[in-house]
Amino acid sequence: MGTLVSAKGIAEGVENSNYLVDATGGRFILTLYEKRVDEADLPFFLALLDHLAESGNPVPRALRDTHGRQIQRVAGRPACLIEFLPGVWPTQPTPVQARAAGGALGRMHVALQSFEGERPNSLGPAGWHALANRCGAQLDAIAPGLRTRVTGELAWLDAHWPSALPRSVVHADLFPDNVLMLGERVTGLIDFYFSCTELRAWDLAVMHAAWCFSGDGRQFDTALGDALIAGYDAEHPLLPEERAAFPALARGACLRFLLTRAWDWLNTPADALVTRKDPLAFLRRLDHYAAL
Template sequence: MAVYTQVSAEEMAALLTRYENAGQLVSAKGIAEGVENSNYLVETDRNRFFLTLYEKRVDVADLPFFFALLDHLADAGNRVPRTIKDRDGVQLQTVAGRPACLIEFLSGVSVSHPTAAQARAVGGALGRMHAAVADFPGDRPNALGLAGWHALAEKCGGDLDQISPGLGQRVADELAYLDAHWPSDLPSAVIHADLFPDNVLMLGDTVTGLIDFYFACREIRAWDVAVTHTAWSFENDGAGYHADLGSALIAGYDDSFGLSDAERTALPVLARGACLRFLLTRAWDWLNTPADAVVNRKDPLAFLRRLETYAANPGLFAR
């Protein structure tokens, strides 16, 4: 989440009048976390909501897929925030010239230093999500798969070395490795693809919400496990790996859904791909985020450090 587009109190209040029993605006606070869209926490005299304005990276044509996925998951008992329909049954609005929607508020907080019990709970929630999407008919290709990483590396070009000397060559070397080792015969599914701690709400050791599904796509299912492992098992700067968190997350996923032997064998390569994906998108944002945007830029090198950990420890996921 972030704030690129400013919304006035008058625009916010006018939006709320479109909804049944939304109440009158009390306050609206921009949320700086994340990098994709503009987000506000909206409080009325009756309720709390999130307001999301979709910025340039999100294709409006993809929004019906995201809305349908959230409805499907919620109907199956997963704790995800539905997009609220107005009096006319419309989910997608226009606010401050941007496509926007009002989203159900879920209680909970995002943890910054997870425990093993919390990591296990997140693995379990991810497994239940994968079970629930087994009969979801929607489809969306992954624009940030291996081909997308090549394209993004090319767009960043020599500017990668402005972030760290030699980074461009390290990225090129890793792309060559992944081209040679990327699995082609694992089961695919609709996945979250971005299940970082700031996209999970928790109360104690209980997951109360999975949020921010705007990278959801059809991809190798176990890649979702690898992405989540890279996000939950390290210090924020990527310098320290916590084996207890990584093992707990995998155990929680195994309990609720399960990994095949082939999927587990592929996890080291999938995790390296997850690291490269976030290294490159963070690098692009680092180089191109407007100076006046209310957003916390994230360090690309935190995922280079994770990548080197996985590359140096190919047995990390062994039983």
């Protein structure tokens, strides 16, 4: 890739350590994988990105060295040099941007029909139970009665989870900050390190919960929600049974992020550089979908 010109740490992100690298051969992202990413999963993630890139999706591939290797070791950690994609993530998405992002997810799902890799979802229904048990009574330190509410929601989802829907490899974390855009055009889908095999429509439900509310979860934007689903449906039509199950899928998405945020809230040291995210923002989203 040429001679190193500069390397600068990137503050965003909580899973890995990232650097913006400029070299005489171009601009790249250097990612050092920290303990929350299992090194044994890296071949799956890299094969997934290669497959999507070859299918014309705007994803960042890990570059190969002169021996054909993608995974290196830097400072004792597995590391990859990754393509740099232009664009910025939409901090306040418009309906036009939401439609474009939904369309990008739909095209990704079309491409994944021919991807043969598989990876279990450790943050699916079984994982929610395990995480709730680990948080235990401490949930009530976040908000009074939260443990009871989570227990009740788990029971409801166990009884109503639409497990017979079509499955696929999914992104599972396509928040606005994982979508790069230039104006109204999607230029990058990034951060695939939660990707797994799951109910395909759950991916859209995760995106819906992430994109269509105010940051605190108090306000739902119907125009954003309609645009997101319309964009997806134009590229990968939703099945009638997926539409019918969408509220349940969205409730599952909200519970997943409520619980992972709660765990981090309870276990992140006060002096850590990582900013804790409010679990209750997803409890409020959950209330919205439960009322449908």
